[in-house]
Structure formats: structure tokens, C-alpha cells
Amino acid sequence: MNQIAINLIAISVFLMTLSTLLGPLIHLSPTIPALTMVGFLGIATLDNFSFQGKGGTIVLDWLARFSPEYKERIIHHEAGHFLVAHLLDIPVTGYTLSAWEAWKIGQPGQGGVILEDSEIAKQLEKGKIGVSMVERYCNIWMAGIAAETLVFKSAEGGGDDKAKLNQFLTALGFEEKVFEQKQRFYLLQAKNLIQENWESYQVLVEAMKTGVDVEECKKVIRESAT
Incomplete structure (x- = not known):
């Protein structure tokens, strides 16, 4: 069960x-x-x-969702994924902020950022993937936990993100004993990216709170960086 x-x-x-x-x-x-x-x-x-x-x-x-902090954590968590994906040039095609929204589009969990991951899928099928692509996706998967930790000093979500990272590392041939070390490394990388683009992160959070579409989210990130 x-x-x-x-x-x-x-x-x-x-x-x-x-x-x-x-x-x-x-x-x-x-x-x-x-x-x-x-x-x-x-x-x-x-x-x-x-x-x-x-x-x-x-x-x-x-x-x-009767808890205001829970809703805030979800938004800040997903904004972390969104921002890091955008910064690393992995296209974001959508996002959800509740289990109901996720269920309607066939997505698991309480919500999430939807990535255009056809390139990584093709590379994995060929059994060959570049180091740069590995780094980018691992940073993205740990970015939600990184964002929660920066804002709330702890992370309550992220179990699914760690599972994805571990499955990815397994597919690449890494042994289970290095998973925790890899998680810490990519968590630090993601934290640094968010901190370096803190203003963009904050405006993205506010945009996602209003439920704007993906293109508008990308627009506010670009404008905040200029």
C-alpha cells in the first residue's frame, strides 16, 4: 500500500x-x-x-492548502525549478501548483514544472549524454529543494525530485552509495544559481502566484535581469 x-x-x-x-x-x-x-x-x-x-x-x-505556508512553499519550490531551468536553457512548457492541476494534465504529485526534455530522452536512448546536459538537469531537479531552503530555512517537499535524480544517476551507471553526495553537490549548485539571480526569482514567484502563463513568467525573468 x-x-x-x-x-x-x-x-x-x-x-x-x-x-x-x-x-x-x-x-x-x-x-x-x-x-x-x-x-x-x-x-x-x-x-x-x-x-x-x-x-x-x-x-x-x-x-x-488550508495552511498559507503550505501554498507558499509549493509556489517557491516550483519557482526554483522554473528559474534554474530557464537560466540553463532548458525550455519550460508549463507548470502546475496543485495536485488537482497536475492530475488534469496527467502529471504526478502536488504540482510541478514541465520541461521540454526530448533532447535528454534522445541522448539517453542512444546511451550517450553530454556532461553539460547531465549537470543542467541535475541542478534543475534539486532547485526546488534549494529554493525552499533559502526561503524557509528547510525543505518539506522534494522527495520526488530526489527520486528522479537517483533514477537518472542509476541510468548513467552511478552506484547508490554516491547518491547523497551528488544530491548535496547539485543542491549547492542550484542554491548558488538562485542566489545569483535573486531578484528574478522573487518576481517569478509573484508572477506564478497570479497564475500567469509560461511565456509571461519568462518575460518577467528577462525584464528583471535587464
Whole structure:
């Protein structure tokens, strides 16, 4: 069972326990929390087997969005990916800032930046990829964590980014024992890029908050650099 389904089950158990404690005080029938728990368990099971956890991701993301900091972290995280990709000449073709937006276009997770990665795919298929291309993509994957760390002093997201980086390193023939070292190296590289272009990063964050399209995001980055 994936982590999303486990989280849904944990929520249902918590609600069941809370309703059991508070039920007598508010005259709540014990049938209601029991049916609620059955419903949550059913949703978790269906989501796990039929939707690969995507439904649970949307629910948990929606609940988390009641926290202003959570929404800010998502935007700052994705802006980090966007800016570093733009600076390294990897075209950005789109972005999403919620699990629902991501689901509608077939993207996993709570959101993300969509890259035009046909070039790297072609090079990987040939079993040959240049050092420059490797460096660029690894920096981009660690840029979300770098941005969160710079703004909030810690990163809560980025698990998927690390997984992508590790899969990429595996495809290139690196051993697992060097993954953490590589992550730290590219995290530092991404941090430096964002700090060197801090004004561009800040205006990009504000643009993404308003939901402007990719071309407008690129425009504000270019204008801030002049």
C-alpha cells in the first residue's frame, strides 16, 4: 500500500478516535464515525488499486492548502525549478501548483514544472549524454529543494525530485552509495544559481502566484535581469 493510502487510513483512525471522545459531549451517534471510517478505508483501498494513489494525493493536497505556508512553499519550490531551468536553457512548457492541476494534465504529485526534455530522452536512448546536459538537469531537479531552503530555512517537499535524480544517476551507471553526495553537490549548485539571480526569482514567484502563463513568467525573468 502506498504512502497516500496509509495517510488516508491514519486520518480516518484519528477522526474515529476524536469522534469517540467527543461524541458523548455533542450527542453524536456512534454510527456516524463508524460509517465515516468505513468510507475513508474504502476510498483509500479504491484509490490505491485503481488510481495509483492520485486521488489520495488530491485530497491531502486540498486539506493541506488550508495552511498559507503550505501554498507558499509549493509556489517557491516550483519557482526554483522554473528559474534554474530557464537560466540553463532548458525550455519550460508549463507548470502546475496543485495536485488537482497536475492530475488534469496527467502529471504526478502536488504540482510541478514541465520541461521540454526530448533532447535528454534522445541522448539517453542512444546511451550517450553530454556532461553539460547531465549537470543542467541535475541542478534543475534539486532547485526546488534549494529554493525552499533559502526561503524557509528547510525543505518539506522534494522527495520526488530526489527520486528522479537517483533514477537518472542509476541510468548513467552511478552506484547508490554516491547518491547523497551528488544530491548535496547539485543542491549547492542550484542554491548558488538562485542566489545569483535573486531578484528574478522573487518576481517569478509573484508572477506564478497570479497564475500567469509560461511565456509571461519568462518575460518577467528577462525584464528583471535587464
